[in-house]
Amino acid sequence: MSNWITVCRQEDLSPSTGLCALHQGEQVAIFFCGQTSDLYAVSNYDPIGEANVLSRGLMGSLGDAVVVASPLYKQHFNLKTGECLEDPEHKLKTYPIRLESGEVQLQAA
Amino acid sequence: MSKQRVVVVGNGMVGHKFIDNLVNDTDADQYEIVTFSEEPRLAYDRVQLSSYFSGATAEDLAMTDEGYYNDKGVNFVLNDKVSELNTTENYVVTESGRKESYDKLVLATGSFPFVPPIPGNDQEHCLVYRTIEDLEAISASAKQSKVGVVVGGGLLGLEAANALKAAGLETHVVEFAPRLMAVQLDEGGGTLLRRKIEDLGVNVHTEKATSEIVAGETCRYRMNFADGSHLETDMILFSAGIRPQDELARQFDLEIGERGGIVVNDNCQTNVDNVYAIGECALWEGRIYGLVAPGYTMAKVAVSHITGGADQFKGADMSTKLKLLGVDVASIGDAHGNTPGAQSYTYNDEIEQVYKRLIVSEDGKKVLGAVLVGDVEAYGNLLQLMLNDMDLPENPAGLILPAGDGEAAAGLGVDALPDSAVICSCYDVTKGDLQKAVAEGATDMGGIKAATEASTGCGGCAALAKQVLDSELANLGYEVKNDICEHFAYSRQELADIVRIKKIKTFDELLESHGQGLGCEVCKPAVGSILASFWNDYVLEDAHIGLQDTNDIFLGNMQKDGTYSIVPRVAGGEITPDKLIVLGEVAKEFDLYTKVTGGQRIDLFGAQLHELPIIWKKLVDAGFETGHAYGKSLRTVKSCVGSTWCRYGVNDSVGFAINLEDRYKGLRSPHKIKFAVSGCTRECAEAQCKDIGVIATENGWNLYVCGNGGMRPRHGDLFATDLDDETLIKYVDRVLMFYIRTADRLQRTSVWLENLEGGLDYLKEVVIDDKLGLGEELEAEMEASLGNYQCEWKTTIENPEKLKRFQHFINTKEGDDSLAYVVERGQRRPATKEERIQSVELVD
Incomplete structure (x- = not known):
């Protein structure tokens, strides 16, 4: 069984930018791809810059990977796996996310 | 072991080159250097002497400074001529009586101008052209003269004629030989050169031997020629060749050539083993070399011989x-x-x-x-x-x-050149040296210049050096590819052309027609910047918001903990007390760390995302605008206080700085742009280290371009002199738009100019002479972009939809609870990792 918690509405999303939601006490960065309409959710904490900023990074692609570049020092994190492309020992926590009747939902732990 | 004492007599270009080579040698610490100059200043660039008349200062011409010599432990004595030499006891004595012993002596005494023995040649306004002091005398004399004559139609004579012409005199050149530059040019070349120079308004008289200089009728003097004709003039400049300055060597029994010059061998040694002569005073195989490049080679050879190397001088x-x-x-x-x-x-x-x-x-x-x-x-x-x-x-x-048509000029491929081919003769850089620099990581002309000094002297080899660079990159398997990233197979310049010519207004449109993938943090901000440069739409429009880099996207400068700093515009650095109080009150209310910036503004640090709109509302209401400190755009126009208050100011630098800042504010560009305006030549606004520098003169403004402070400082180049306000703005419009069109991404104007083929001369041709016929187009583009200016913060606080993004969480009003600060010197700053762990007196 799974519980989904609504964090915002679809119209709150701007294409190809991120936003941050507080989800069960954790800061989660949510990204919406304008071209594919895919949603991604990873931890907002940048383990290299050591600040809660990843939702404010630039979204894009490198090869086949959809990534966010940290706004602090520009390392790339794979939005699907959370892995840092430059330094794979850093891996972001990822969160299941879905769009349900116009609502953006994260899965409860 | 005690150090060897090396005494260098003469601190001209070649003497300095010798010292510079020796102090940068690996064994430099084994030598103690003393240098003497009879002139009041250290070495300067005599080759560029005539630029003194187009606005360059003694400082611009300087090749070194006292600080550098002090750092390197070089002892220097100015204003004191060496007048005695003892080669048996190894010492020299100066006119002031200073005695200096040596282990090695280097004579770099240069040359002096030859003044033909004409009766009347020693009058007040009969001058020569060699030192900065000579130029000052020429300048003073020119102010009291209407007509000037240069005696001598050689290379230096024509330089001198240029100086007189620049000083506004009716200029004549009198030459003994049948043509100009008789040494270097044949008849056809000399004839065309004469025609071109006459077209420029300089009068040329060849085959004229001056027999005497007497009082004139219409002018101060009359020159009578051997053929019976005459010429009236107010001043006379002798530039009839040089003679080696070998007086010291001559008096104290070094071997001298029949027609002068200190005889040297292939090691640049004189007939006394530990005495060297280099540059224009030296005579090698019966020849004097009156150019700087051979002098530099001799300097290198002498250093090599002293330090045990094997270099030899083999002519030049x-x-x-x-x-x-x-x-x-x-x-x-x-x-x-x-x-x-x-x-x-x-x-x-x-x-x-x-x-x-x-x-x-x-x-x-x-x-x-x-x-x-x-x-x-x-x-x-x-x-x-x-x-x-x-x-x-x-x-x-x-x-x-x-x-x-369509066929390239016949040339030789640089690949055909041997590695030993000297590409840059000013700095003796071979093709092999350039290849080595490329192998070690230089991939553009800027890198080549930094690594080898090639093309930083006269610049004559720039095109060839670029060919070697490109060919070498290709040989090393670099595809010389300027693609901006994997999403666009175009350079930034090409993308800018596409956007401009096809009138593309959004990133998605460009990606669909010319790119692939989703884009990235390289191409998105670059395209965002290009779109903003040409169309200047609101950067937080839905179509543009995803393109904005870290700072632009929230119109603030992100700091290490994810908070922002706020910098309102303070045009020209001028601010009223009332506005200053507003800044203080806002800073106090939000507990913002406050610091004065280098660009004469005030930076307020530590604002959280949700506080930004509240703070900006207060600032906008008080009459502030965004300062674009977050953007790759015009930052500040710094100014000194200028003629309104300063006792020395000659023009209103603050007023003009404010005009310029108001004109160009909001202009987005490949990288940030800084201006400064100084009210006089004392240059208190430090305009020469700015992208655009403006310095007041008695007759208007001097314009400097492409300077930089920061990581790789570069003095701006003097671009044009004595401009009025309108002309200056026209030139700045053109320079900046041409930069916006053609620069690489994140390329400052300094690096852009260094990599621009043709360099400063080309930029002048494009902007001043309008060689490409682009001038009006560039101005129109600038007008269109500036016409769309808006204060982005005013637009944002008036738009509730846009404000939704300015909160840390989308689903709660809370802020980021992980921020932590400590108080230092009366203000808060982010806590360090250790302080967080120890929880030392953190503040909210």
Whole structure:
């Protein structure tokens, strides 16, 4: 069984930018791809810059990977796996996310 | 072991070069250096002397400064001439009585101007042209004169004529020989040069021997010539050649050549083993070398010999390429075809005023020499063919003929050059040196210049050096590819052209028509910047918001903990007390760390995302605008207080700075742009280290371009002098738009100029002479972009939809609870990791 918690509405999303939601006490960065309409959710904490900023990074692609570049020092994190492309020992926590009747939902732990 | 004492007599270009080479040698710490100059300043660039009259200062011409010598432990004595030399006891004595012993003595005493023995040549307004003091005297004399004559139509004489012309005098050149530059040019070249110079308003009189200088009737003096004619003038400049300054050596029994010059061997040693002579005072195999490049080579050889190296002086090529009174002139090798059996090809275009003559060997296989006037593009190729004794291509005439439609000028591939080929003769940089620099990571002209100094002297080798660079990159398997990233197979310049010409308004449109993938943090901000430069739409529009980099996307500068700093615009650095109080009150209310910036504004740190709109509402209401401190855009126009208050100011630098800042604010560009305006030559606003620097003169403004402070400082280049406000703005419009069109992403104007083919001269041609016919178009583009200016913060706080993004969480009003601060010197700053762990007196 799974519980989904609504964090915002679809119209709150701007294409190809991120936003941050507080989800069960954790800061989660949510990204919406304008071209594919895919949603991604990873931890907002940048383990290299050591600040809660990843939702404010630039979204894009490198090869086949959809990534966010940290706004602090520009390392790339794979939005699907959370892995840092430059330094794979850093891996972001990822969160299941879905769009349900116009609502953006994260899965409860 | 005690250090060896090296005494250098003379601190001109060559003396300085010797010192510079020695102090940068690996064994530098084994030498103690003392240098004497009879002039009041350290070495300066005599080659560029005439630029003094177009606004360059003694400082601009300086090749070193006292700080550098102090750092390197070089002892220097100015204003004191060495007058005695004792080669048995190894010491020198100066005019002031200072005695200095030496282990090695280096004579770099240079030369002095030859003044023909004409009765009346010693009058007050009869001057010479060699030192900065001479220039000051010329300048003073010119102010009291209407007509000036230069005696001597050689290279230096024509430089001097340029100086008189720049000073606004009716200028004449009097030459004894039948043509100008008789040493370097043949008859055809000399004739065309004369015609071009006369077209510029300089009067040329050849085959004139001056017999006496007497009081004039219409002017101060009259020059009577041997042929019975005469010429009236207010001042006379003698520039009839140089003589080696060998007085000291002559008096104290060093070997001197029959016609002067200190005799040296291949090691640059005189007949006394531990005494060297280098530069224009030295005579090698019966020859004096009156150019700076051979002098530099001698300096290098002397350093090598002293430090135990094996370099030798084996003569030098006297080929030369230069611009005289704006006319391009070059002479290579045996320009007169004196070699037995020499044959030649001549191209003479009287319409376009281009003359080229190529002198080849009897068998037609080798280049012996060449003369080029009006178009010197072939110089690099021809010189290399000669220096490297290479075979001519099948149709040698092609080397000097203009290229036909669609067909490249015949040249030689740089690949054909041997590695030992000297590409830059000013700094003795070979093709091999350039290859090494590329192998070690230089991938553009800026990198090549930094690594080798090639092209940083006269700049004559820039085109050739670029060819070597490109060819070497290709050889190393670099595809010389300027693609901005994997999403666009175009350079930034090409993308800018596409956006501009196809009038593309959004990233998605560009990606769909010219790119692939989703884009990335390289191409998105670059395209965002290009779109903003040309169309200047609101950067937080839905179509643009995803393109904005870290700072632009929230219109603030992100700091290390994810909070922002706020910098309102303070145009020209002028601010009223009331506005200052508003800044103080806002900073106090939000507990913002406050610091004055280098650009004369005030930076408020530590604002959280949700606080930004509240703070900006207060600032906008108080009459502030965004300062674009977050953008790759115009930042500040710094100014000194100028003539309104300053006792020395000659113009209102603050007022003009405010005008410029108001005009160009909001202009987005490949990188940030900074201006400064100084109210007089004391230059308190430090305008010469800005992208655009403006300095007031008695007659208007001098404009400097492409300076930089920061990581790789660069003095701006003097671009134009004595401009009025409108002309200056026209030039700045053109320079900046041309930069926006053609620069690489994140390329400052300084690096852009260094990599621009043709460099400063080309930029002047585009902007001042409008060579590409782009001038009005560039101005119109600038007008259109500036016409769309808006204060982005005002637009944002008036738009509730946009404000939704300015909160840390989308689903709660809370802030980021992980932020932590400590108080230091009365203000808060982010806590360090250790402080967080120890929880030392953190504040909220």
